Amino acid sequence: MTVATERPTRFASLNPATGEVVAEHPVHDAEAVAAAVARAREAGRWWRGLGAKERRLRLLNVKGSLTRNLNRMAETIHQETGKPLADAQLETILAITHLDWAARNAAKVLGRRTVFPGLMALNQKCELEYQPLGVVGVIGPWNYPIFTPMGSIAYALAAGNAVVFKPSEFTPGVGVLLAEIIDAVVPEHPVFQVVTGLGETGAALASSPDIDKIAFTGSGPTAKRVMAACAQNLTPLVAECGGKDVAIIDSDADLEAAADAALWGAMANAGQTCIGVERIYVVEDVYDAFLATLTARAEKLRPGFDREAAYGPITMPKQLDIIERHIADALEHGGRAVVGGPESVRKPYVEPVVLVDVPETSAAVCEETFGPTITVHRVRDMDEAVEKTNATTYGLAGAVFSGNKARALDAARRIRSGMTSINAFGTFASVAALPFGGVGESGFGRIHGADGLREFARAKAVTRQRFALPLNPSSFGRTEKEMARLVQLVNMMHGRRYK
Numbered sequence: 131m132t133v134a135t136e137r138p139t140r141f142a143s144l145n146p147a148t149g150e151v152v153a154e155h156p157v158h159d160a161e162a163v164a165a166a167v168a169r170a171r172e173a174g175r176w177w178r179g180l181g182a183k184e185r186r187l188r189l190l191n192v193k194g195s196l197t198r199n200l201n202r203m204a205e206t207i208h209q210e211t212g213k214p215l216a217d218a219q220l221e222t223i224l225a226i227t228h229l230d231w232a233a234r235n236a237a238k239v240l241g242r243r244t245v246f247p248g249l250m251a252l253n254q255k256c257e258l259e260y261q262p263l264g265v266v267g268v269i270g271p272w273n274y275p276i277f278t279p280m281g282s283i284a285y286a287l288a289a290g291n292a293v294v295f296k297p298s299e300f301t302p303g304v305g306v307l308l309a310e311i312i313d314a315v316v317p318e319h320p321v322f323q324v325v326t327g328l329g330e331t332g333a334a335l336a337s338s339p340d341i342d343k344i345a346f347t348g349s350g351p352t353a354k355r356v357m358a359a360c361a362q363n364l365t366p367l368v369a370e371c372g373g374k375d376v377a378i379i380d381s382d383a384d385l386e387a388a389a390d391a392a393l394w395g396a397m398a399n400a401g402q403t404c405i406g407v408e409r410i411y412v413v414e415d416v417y418d419a420f421l422a423t424l425t426a427r428a429e430k431l432r433p434g435f436d437r438e439a440a441y442g443p444i445t446m447p448k449q450l451d452i453i454e455r456h457i458a459d460a461l462e463h464g465g466r467a468v469v470g471g472p473e474s475v476r477k478p479y480v481e482p483v484v485l486v487d488v489p490e491t492s493a494a495v496c497e498e499t500f501g502p503t504i505t506v507h508r509v510r511d512m513d514e515a516v517e518k519t520n521a522t523t524y525g526l527a528g529a530v531f532s533g534n535k536a537r538a539l540d541a542a543r544r545i546r547s548g549m550t551s552i553n554a555f556g557t558f559a560s561v562a563a564l565p566f567g568g569v570g571e572s573g574f575g576r577i578h579g580a581d582g583l584r585e586f587a588r589a590k591a592v593t594r595q596r597f598a599l600p601l602n603p604s605s606f607g608r609t610e611k612e613m614a615r616l617v618q619l620v621n622m623m624h625g626r627r628y629k
Contacts, residue, residue: 141328143302146443146478147212147435155302158325160334166294166323167340170265173319174292178262182237182290189233189288192315197226199311203304207275210301212435212442212478213399224560225280228578231562236288239580240587247593249623255594260587262290263342267335269356271347272298272445273402276308281566281577282345282368283308283322286586291342292321296335300445302326332356339363343586346370347404349498350571368575368585370567372498373404373526376519377555378541379412379420380512380532387553388531389423392504395529395555397431397482400441401502402449404572405527405549405556408499410506411515417508421468424506425484428469433479433502443478444501450477453501460485460494460505470503490518498524512541520546526568529555548572 137159142151158166177185196203200222207218240260247254266286270279275297286293297305305324312322325331336344336359346356347370360367377392379385395407412420431440444450454475461467465488474481483503488494494505509515512532519528527549532538542550548568549558558564565581567573575585601612 141299141326143210143300145209145212146300146445146447152206152209153303155306155326157327158331158334159327160330163294163325163331163334164338164340166320166325167265167267167335167338169320170292170294170323171340173321174262174264174290176319177287177292177321178290182241185288185290186233186237188316189229189284192312193226193229193233195311195315196222196229196308199307200226203276203307206303206307207301210303211272211275211399211445213445214439214442215437217399217441221274221277225277225284227560228277228280228562229284231579232284232288232583235563235580236285236290236583239583240289245591251593253595253597253599255596257592257594259590259592260289260584261590263586263588264291265340265342266291266293266586267338267341267344268293268295269332269335269344269346269348270295270297270301270305271404272300273399273404275301275304278347278370278404279305279345281582282347282586285577285582286343286345287321289583289586291586292319293323294335294341295322295324296332297324297326299326299328333359336360336365337362338365341365343368345575345577345586353573368567368577369573370404370575370577371526371571371573372500372524373406373568373572374408374496374498374522374524375405375527375529375547376409376411376515376545377407377529377531378512378515378519379410379416380530380534380537380541381413381415382533383416383420383531384533384553385416385420385423389420389427391529391531391553391555393424393427393431396504397428397441397502400433400444400480402445402500403556405559406500407529407555408504409495409519410504411509411518412506413511413515414508417506421486421506424504425469428482428484428504431482431502433481441502444480447478449500450475450480452497453480453499453503456492456494456497456499456501457483457485457503460488460492463489463492465489465492465494465505490521496522512537516541516544520544523571524568525570526572527551527556527558546570548576 204218208215242259245256268282309324350371353369470483485505488505525547565576566578567576
């Protein structure tokens with residue numbers, strides 16, 4: 131006999147450092163998601179009708195309110211992720227700067243403009259504008275629960291869309307607080323709504339026939355499931371997935387600065403960063419000196435939930451198994467731990483782990499670890515570093531450290547990724563004018579910047595005939611003589627050879 135079990139109607143978000151319940155939230159089912167999308171459809175029509183100037187004003191006021199609630203938001207992030215309060219504050223500040231940029235630049239990027247028609251259509255007045263899609267669904271991650279989804283939320287709202295946001299089940303309170311802040315500034319219609327729940331809630335959002343686009347951040351396997359759900363209705367998707375990002379250390383790099391930046395990139399947020407440094411390739415001339423500097427710094431780091439801790443716990447419990455497996459695999463295949471080791475996994479924390487002599491085929495090198503571990507590799511030169519950097523299915527970001535500008539730029543451009551920083555870690559993420567996104571298994575599409583605004587709009591082209599041309603080839607009344615003149619004209623314009 132089969133016993134029917136009721137689906138839970140509420141779930142708890144937990145502090146991963148203490149296991150204590152932070153808050154309880156409703157599990158929104160498919161019917162609740164559909165109702166939210168329907169409300170968003172109506173709200174989106176009102177939001178679009180306000181016009182760019184009024185939307186700009188309201189979003190700037192949302193930014194102001196979020197700024198005044200910065201510490202409240204940071205505390206919520208701190209409680210739900212376990213990351214240090216200062217890191218949560220920094221994350222919120224970055225979200226604020228992106229909201230500001232999107233609000234201030236949407237009209238300029240998306241507004242109507244004229245386009246030169248070319249000699250063949252001189253009688254046409256040509257205009258191009260970018261119109262709102264309607265309703266955008268955003269499925270957010272837990273590791274940066276305000277900054278990462280804001281890269282979609284702010285830009286979608288600024289482009290004139292309504293947004294339905296499904297935060298991670300590990301950080302629902304961040305989304306609920308953001309909705310509270312936006313509702314207070316824009317009370318007339320629910321242009322921003324939050325639906326909370328587990329995977330089924332996100333699946334209902336992705337498979338909704340009334341969603342015009344989904345913005346997803348998460349793992350590659352989950353992205354594939356979201357894509358399958360979107361495919362049912364040909365719903366377009368922008369996906370920001372994982373990475374196996376690299377720091378390359380040139381022979382003339384400032385080793386102290388490079389070690390400091392690379393270590394932050396590897397260990398900040400307990401290594402739970404999609405653009406985090408997971409591999410370091412060091413030119414052999416400075417390998418030993420760099421490794422000594424890196425390990426000396428890494429040994430001083432301590433995880434915890436107190437204010438003095440360098441970083442917090444592993445937010446998602448099952449990630450601990452992956453971290454343990456990667457460390458074990460590296461050691462089994464000849465790698466050595468020069469900082470930490472298997473004993474560094476002290477649930478829910480992982481102490482810093484620095485691995486060397488790890489084969490390129492090891493899981494610790496090939497797969498995303500998402501923990502405070504790093505592999506350091508000796509390479510012959512920058513060419514070998516770039517070659518090994520690109521020997522992966524991922525392609526999100528990376529960093530190059532070098533005292534030679536030309537060599538650094540050359541390496542940065544050859545790295546197969548969406549973003550690369552030189553002599554710093556991840557600075558592109560803080561520059562709101564730059565696009566953010568990856569290639570390969572790191573996803574597709576772009577958030578942030580002008581590309582991010584256009585990601586949540588549809589291009590609309592309009593032509594208007596100003597006067598009739600003496601020759602009209604798109605008519606059944608055309609003559610052979612007129613076509614001969616047209617062919618002659620095209621040959622004059624386009625038929626010459628170029629040297």
